[in-house]
Amino acid sequence: MVTIPGRRKRATIHDVAAEAGVSRGTVSRVVNNEPYVSAEARIAIEAAIEKVGYVPNTAARNLVMQRSQAVGLIVHEPHSLFLEDPNIGEILLGANSALSRADYQMVSLVIESDRDTERVARYLSGGFVDGVVVVSAREQDPITRVIERLDLPAAFVGHPQDLRDLPYVGINNRAAARAITERLIGTGRSRIGMIAAALDRDSGSDRLAGFTDALGDRFDPDLVAPVPLYTYTDGRDGMRALLAKDPLIDGVFAASDVIAAGALNALREAGRSVPGDVGIVGFDDSAWALRCQPLLSTVRQPANGLGQRAAESVLSQLRGEAPELGGILLDTEIVWRDSA
Structure with missing residues (x-):
């Protein structure tokens, strides 16, 4: 008969006290x-802790304090995009670095379906996290309403129109999109289109608005190809749609770098050279911009910084401090390379 060894007994505060000879x-x-x-x-107690192998019971302490010592990172994207989008990864790493410095654990919560929404709503209501950082929220988002109802410390990366007074961190997507489109116009392009992704959230709709601002009277709504997500496949399909509408198109603003990478693939399939026949620009300055051939002209946004500032906002609220009114906007810059 095999004897299964029992689980090693966890050292307690009583063991430390007995070893150190104190209360x-x-x-x-x-x-x-x-x-x-x-x-x-203190020296005797620290030596006793080392000897008996005592580890403080954080769960019990948090129960007494009514704190979980955890902050949720809620991402409203399909699971595949959560893994593949470098911006989400940078936001995650930035948030985690800020939380780690404050000795908080980050809990990742991905929302892809209504079932996910219900599950996450129950989780938040159960008090399993002390606050949340929310990425890619849409308007009329039920999770946003749950956060409001619970009065949960929160910071949004991005700014849906119905966010009301909840704190947010973001960039001026409209101004950045206008600036890079104007730079593209300055290269002499006359038929400029856009692959406009994620129009159901502020980043997508604001980038389309900036593109429209830059073109003014030259804006042609027929040269806008709406696509659902910031994915390579959507970029390829959007470029094919633009070429079908106007084979002579000579400039493209892609709503993200990964969209631009897919568009470059479609242009190669169609025998169009970049930047000879078509100039193309993206948005993000993510790893995709340097994978493209030619290297991609784009807008650099500080994804890591967005995650850090959002997490810092949540931590400040947990300390009882009021969030900054009007949100926090970080700077962007145009990075000009060979694709335009």
């Missing part, structure tokens, strides 16, 4: 980094 209260003050403990007692 449990004194050990507790050292563990919680509180004052009123002599140097001799």
Whole structure:
């Protein structure tokens, strides 16, 4: 008969106190980094902690404090895009670095369906996180209403029109899109179209608005190809649609770098050279911009910084500080390369 070894007993604060020859209260003050403990007692307790292998029970402490010491990162995108979009990855890393410095855990919550929405709403209502960073929220988003109802510390990356007074961090998508379209016009292009992605959220609709601003009277709505998501496949399909509408198109603003990469593929299929026949620009300055051939002219947005500032906003609210009124806008810049 095989004997299965039992689970090793977890060392407790009582074990530390017995080993150090002090009271449990004194050990507790050292563990919680509180004052009123002599140097001799602190040295003895730290040695006892090491000897007995004591690890503080964070879950029990958080239960007493009614804090989870966790912040959720809610991403409203399909699972595949969550893994493939470098901007989401940079936002995630930026948020995690800020939370890590504050000794908070980040919990990733991906919403792809109504079922996901219901699940995440229950999770937030259960108090499993102390606050949330929300990425890619749309208008009329039920999770936004849950956050409002719970009065949960939150910061949004982006600014849906119905966000009301909730804090957000973002960029001026409209001004950046206008600036790079004007730069494209300055290269002498006369038939300029746009592959406009994600028009159901502020980033997509604002980039289309900036494109429209730049073209003014020359704007042709027939040279806008709407696509659902910021994906390579949508970029390829959007470019094919533009070429079908106007084979002589000579300039394209792609709503993201990955959209531009897909568009370049479609242009090669059609035998069109870049930038000889068609100049193309993107948005993000993500890793995709440097994978493209030729290298992509684009707008650099600070995705990592957006994640950091959003997480810092949530942490400041958890400390009882009021969020910045009007949101936080970070700077962008045009990076001009060979594609236009």
